Amino acid sequence: MHCDKKGENITEFISKIVSHFPLAGRLIKIIPIIQGHINTTYRLITEDDEGIPHSYALQAINQYVFKNPEEVMENICAVTAHLHKKILAAGGNPEREALTVIYAKDGKSFHIDERGEYWRIYHFIRGASTYDTVQNARHLYNAGYAFGRFQTLLADFPIHTLKDTIPDFHNTKKRMADFFAAVEKDECGRVKDVLPEIEFFRERANEASRLVDMQALGLLPLRVTHNDTKYNNIMIDDETGEALCVIDLDTVMPGLAAYDYGDAIRFAASTAAEDETDLSLVNLDMHLFEQFTAGFVGATTGFLTKAEIENLPWGARLITLELASRFLKDHLEGDKYFRIHRENHNLDRARNQMKLVLEMEKHFDEMCAITSKYM
Numbered sequence: 276m277h278c279d280k281k282g283e284n285i286t287e288f289i290s291k292i293v294s295h296f297p298l299a300g301r302l303i304k305i306i307p308i309i310q311g312h313i314n315t316t317y318r319l320i321t322e323d324d325e326g327i328p329h330s331y332a333l334q335a336i337n338q339y340v341f342k343n344p345e346e347v348m349e350n351i352c353a354v355t356a357h358l359h360k361k362i363l364a365a366g367g368n369p370e371r372e373a374l375t376v377i378y379a380k381d382g383k384s385f386h387i388d389e390r391g392e393y394w395r396i397y398h399f400i401r402g403a404s405t406y407d408t409v410q411n412a413r414h415l416y417n418a419g420y421a422f423g424r425f426q427t428l429l430a431d432f433p434i435h436t437l438k439d440t441i442p443d444f445h446n447t448k449k450r451m452a453d454f455f456a457a458v459e460k461d462e463c464g465r466v467k468d469v470l471p472e473i474e475f476f477r478e479r480a481n482e483a484s485r486l487v488d489m490q491a492l493g494l495l496p497l498r499v500t501h502n503d504t505k506y507n508n509i510m511i512d513d514e515t516g517e518a519l520c521v522i523d524l525d526t527v528m529p530g531l532a533a534y535d536y537g538d539a540i541r542f543a544a545s546t547a548a549e550d551e552t553d554l555s556l557v558n559l560d561m562h563l564f565e566q567f568t569a570g571f572v573g574a575t576t577g578f579l580t581k582a583e584i585e586n587l588p589w590g591a592r593l594i595t596l597e598l599a600s601r602f603l604k605d606h607l608e609g610d611k612y613f614r615i616h617r618e619n620h621n622l623d624r625a626r627n628q629m630k631l632v633l634e635m636e637k638h639f640d641e642m643c644a645i646t647s648k649y650m
């Protein structure tokens with residue numbers, strides 16, 4: 276990998292990369308950002324001749340996960356350009372309400388270093404923060420609104436021009452098949468220790484196909500979706516508490532509205548962190564569930580179909596099942612995909628998400644009732 280390597284002068288290394296981008300002023304500070312399981316991120320502070328500071332986000336694109344970084348950037352450039360246009364037309368401030376890509380001096384949206392790593396830079400939105408846990412229920416209503424609005428703003432984006440940067444990313448049916456293939460292979464000899472967990476997925480393998488099958492039958496449309504709608508992928512305005520901007524656009528692709536909704540519920544309406552090991556703490560907070568639902572459905576009214584709205588609770592249940600299987604699969608394969616910070620971290624994450632699936636199954640009727648209330 277790149278500059279995490281010990282003994283390397285990070286400042287020098289990053290300065291070299293940054294010199295390929297037209298940033299304002301000189302680099303005075305590099306702050307590593309540890310959120311996120313996939314990419315490596317730094318916040319950069321520069322200072323111009325008048326002593327005014329400027330802030331940027333520098334990221335290396337993880338090429339184990341994103342096999343074609345240029346297509347990732349093509350999608351992001353097209354989508355952010357579209358968002359800028361729409362936000363401007365609505366009288367908003369695109370530089371605060373959407374990501375802004377800083378193009379390198381050679382006109383490309385990335386720079387490739389001598390090791391073949393792809394680097395990109397965004398404006399860092401100031402006066403706003405991301406949170407791993409929900410600060411108050413109102414924020415969650417706002418987050419629901421922001422993710423809903425994101426889809427609404429992209430409703431007229433030419434979806435066929437988007438590249439499938441991770442094919443079958445939320446094809447839950449295929450995800451299940453991939454999971455059982457990893458069980459079959461048992462690359463690291465870990466299967467014997469997780470037999471009850473594997474059984475959990477066997478029992479749910481059929482229902483996992485529900486939304487994918489509906490889409491194939493034309494009952495659910497493909498939308499331009501974000502596909503990674505964690506609460507910490509929203510910037511909340513420090514002053515107003517409004518959800519200002521949706522970030523982390525790497526996985527913007529054609530997808531199902533219910534999965535964007537569901538992934539956000541999975542993360543934000545859980546009463547515990549994604550890797551909490553005390554499973555008695557992992558519950559579904561129905562008040563937060565309702566707040567997010569009200570915001571999301573409110574922002575997508577007149578745009579999502581009845582079938583899409585009716586299936587939102589399934590989106591939550593199945594995306595959680597899908598992620599649980601992805602975590603366990605990575606555990607079985609030796610933790611190559613999701614960055615881990617301790618032994619059995621992916622197993623802990625998998626068990627946590629499985630508990631959340633059980634919670635959603637328990638509350639399912641209630642979830643459906645709340646969803647139809649806002650329809």
Ligand code: GN1
Pocket residue numbers: 310311312313314340502503505523525526549598
């Ligand atoms: C990964 O890196 P991050 O935190 O944005 C993953 C998502 C998972 C999430 C679970 C490209 O997202 O699909 O839901 O971890 N992103 C990718 O926390 O696989």
Ligand code: MG
Pocket residue numbers: 311313503523525
């Ligand atoms: Mg991400």
